[in-house]
Amino acid sequence: MLIARLIADPATLETRLDRATAALEKEGMRVALAQMHDFCGDVLQLSLPEGDPATLRGLLDEHFAPADLLVSRREIAVPDLFVSDMDSTMIGQECIDELADFAGFRDRVAAITERAMQGELDFASALAERVGLLAGLGEDSIADCLAERIRPMEGARTLVATLKARGCRTVLVTGGFHHFADPVADQLGFDRVVGNRLAVAGGKLTGALAGAITDSAVKERVLREEAEGIGPEATSLATGDGANDIPMLAAATWGIAFRAKPRARAAADGTIDRGDLTAVLELFGIPREEWVA
Numbered sequence: 551m552l553i554a555r556l557i558a559d560p561a562t563l564e565t566r567l568d569r570a571t572a573a574l575e576k577e578g579m580r581v582a583l584a585q586m587h588d589f590c591g592d593v594l595q596l597s598l599p600e601g602d603p604a605t606l607r608g609l610l611d612e613h614f615a616p617a618d619l620l621v622s623r624r625e626i627a628v629p630d631l632f633v634s635d636m637d638s639t640m641i642g643q644e645c646i647d648e649l650a651d652f653a654g655f656r657d658r659v660a661a662i663t664e665r666a667m668q669g670e671l672d673f674a675s676a677l678a679e680r681v682g683l684l685a686g687l688g689e690d691s692i693a694d695c696l697a698e699r700i701r702p703m704e705g706a707r708t709l710v711a712t713l714k715a716r717g718c719r720t721v722l723v724t725g726g727f728h729h730f731a732d733p734v735a736d737q738l739g740f741d742r743v744v745g746n747r748l749a750v751a752g753g754k755l756t757g758a759l760a761g762a763i764t765d766s767a768v769k770e771r772v773l774r775e776e777a778e779g780i781g782p783e784a785t786s787l788a789t790g791d792g793a794n795d796i797p798m799l800a801a802a803t804w805g806i807a808f809r810a811k812p813r814a815r816a817a818a819d820g821t822i823d824r825g826d827l828t829a830v831l832e833l834f835g836i837p838r839e840e841w842v843a
Contacts, residue, residue: 551597551598551599551600551623551624552579552596552597552598552599552600552601552603552606552621552622552623553595553596553597553598553621553622553623553624553625553626554595554596554598554606554607554610554619554620554621554622555587555593555594555595555596555619555620555626555833556593556594556596556610556614556617556618556619556620556833557592557593557594557617557618557619557824557825557829557832557833558594558614558616558617558618558824559614560592563594566613566614567584567594569613570609570610570612570613570614571584573609573612573613574598574601574606574609577601577602577605577609578601579598579600579601579602579605579606580598580599581596581597581598582597582598582599583595583596583597584596584597587835592832593832593833593835596610603621603622603623603819606621607619607621607819607820611821615823616823616824617821617823617824618820618821618822618823618824618825618829618832618833619820619821619833620804620806620819620820620833620834621819621820622804622819624803626804626833626834626835627785627834627835628713628716628717628718628834628835628836629713629718629785629786629787629803629804629834630717630718630719630777630780630781630784630785630786631718631719631720631721631773631776631777631780631784631785631786631787632710632713632718632719632720632721632786632787632788632789633720633721633722633723633769633772633773633776633786633787633788633789633798633802634720634721634722634723634740634788634789634790635723635724635725635769635789635790635791635792635794635795635798636722636723636724636726636730636731636734636745637724637725637726638667638703638791638792638808638809639703639789639790639791639795639808640702640703640706640722640734640738640789640827641700641701641702641703641706641734642701642702642703642704643699643700643701644660644663644726645695645700645726645727645730646659646663646680646681646684646726646727647659647660647663648695648699648700649684649687649691649692649695650680650683650684651695651699652687652691652694652695653683653684653686653687653691655683655684658683659680659683662676662679662680663676663680666792666793666794667791667792667793667794667811668792668793668811668812668813669792669793669796669811669813673725673763673765673766673793673794674763674765677725677746677759677763677765678759681748681755681757681758681759682757682758683757684748684755684757685754685755685756685757685758686754686755686757687754687755688753688754688755689750689753689754689755690753692729692730692748695730696729696730696733700730700734702734702737702738703808703826703827704826704827705825705826705827705828705829705830706738706827707737707738707739707843708827708828708831708841708842708843709827709828709830709831710738710739710740711739711842711843712831712836712840712841712842713787713831714739714741714842715842716836718787719741719742719776719780720739720740720741720742721740721741721742721743721744721772721773721776722734722735722738722740722742722743722744722745723743723744723745723764723768723769723772723773723798724743724744724745724746724764725745725746725763725764725765725769725794726745726746727745727746727747727748728743728745728746728747728748729747729748731743731745742776744764744768744769744772745764746759746761746763746764747759747760747761748760765794766793766794766795766796766797766798767797769790769794769795769797769798770797770798770800770801772798773786773788773798773801773802774801785803785804786801786802786803786804787802787803787804787805787806787830787834788801788802788804788805788806789805789806789807789808789822789827789830790805790807790808790810790814791807791808791809791810791811791814792810792811792814793811793813793814795807795810795814796813796814796817799814799817799818799819800817800818802819804819804820805817805818805819805820806818806819806820806821806822806830806833807820807821807822808821808822808827809822809823820833828841
């Protein structure tokens with residue numbers, strides 16, 4: 551069985567659904583049921599007896615984009631665990647790019663960041679190169695950058711608070727830095743933070759990291775270990791936007807790519823391209839009146 555939930559332009563929904571159904575039938579995938587959900591009037595659910603999830607996701611994306619979408623082989627229910635990336639997912643910025651602006655290297659660092667997120671560069675070497683450019687920057691610049699530049703993504707607080715109210719454990723795991731991630735996690739309400747640490751000496755950044763690197767493998771490991779800690783039947787949700795998030799998205803029960811790069815979108819079970827982060831709550835069937843502000 552396959553289940554798909556999507557949120558798309560209601561004005562053209564019926565026409566697009568007819569075309570998508572016909573396209574699926576050509577692939578041998580019959581839509582057994584298509585209905586709008588009572589819990590949220592703008593969520594369309596499709597049920598198919600069988601088929602390939604990637605094909606279903608691709609055809610729905612083709613016919614309904616821009617849309618918010620989730621495809622699952624199992625009943626969709628509130629997860630036991632939520633693990634999320636930070637930069638450009640829970641916040642609207644890339645912290646290292648903003649910090650580099652204070653050091654006068656924004657364009658150079660941003661270009662490396664973009665290539666790393668696209669999966670064109672090895673994450674560890676790209677991170678080391680960017681951090682090296684920050685050598686000599688005063689540690690106080692981090693607090694200034696955090697206060698002046700870093701803002702939560704729309705819907706982030708509501709997403710985290712609502713999932714926690716339903717008993718979900720929440721973990722922020724980032725290839726960014728604890729200097730930013732710790733206050734962001736406090737602001738949004740995450741239970742745990744995993745990230746990189748910038749080395750500091752004499753009140754200035756040394757251009758190196760303190761400790762091991764939090765990379766894609768660590769992100770996946772954190773998700774698996776946290777799920778195991780909850781129990782063998784634990785379900786998990788992961789959100790992210792870049793190549794560094796792909797193993798984590800793939801390992802989760804449901805991986806959702808948020809306004810993501812192409813490779814991350816392709817690896818995920820769902821995408822958020824139309825709405826903000828509260829679209830995740832809609833896709834998981836949580837009525838708006840039960841959202842926690």
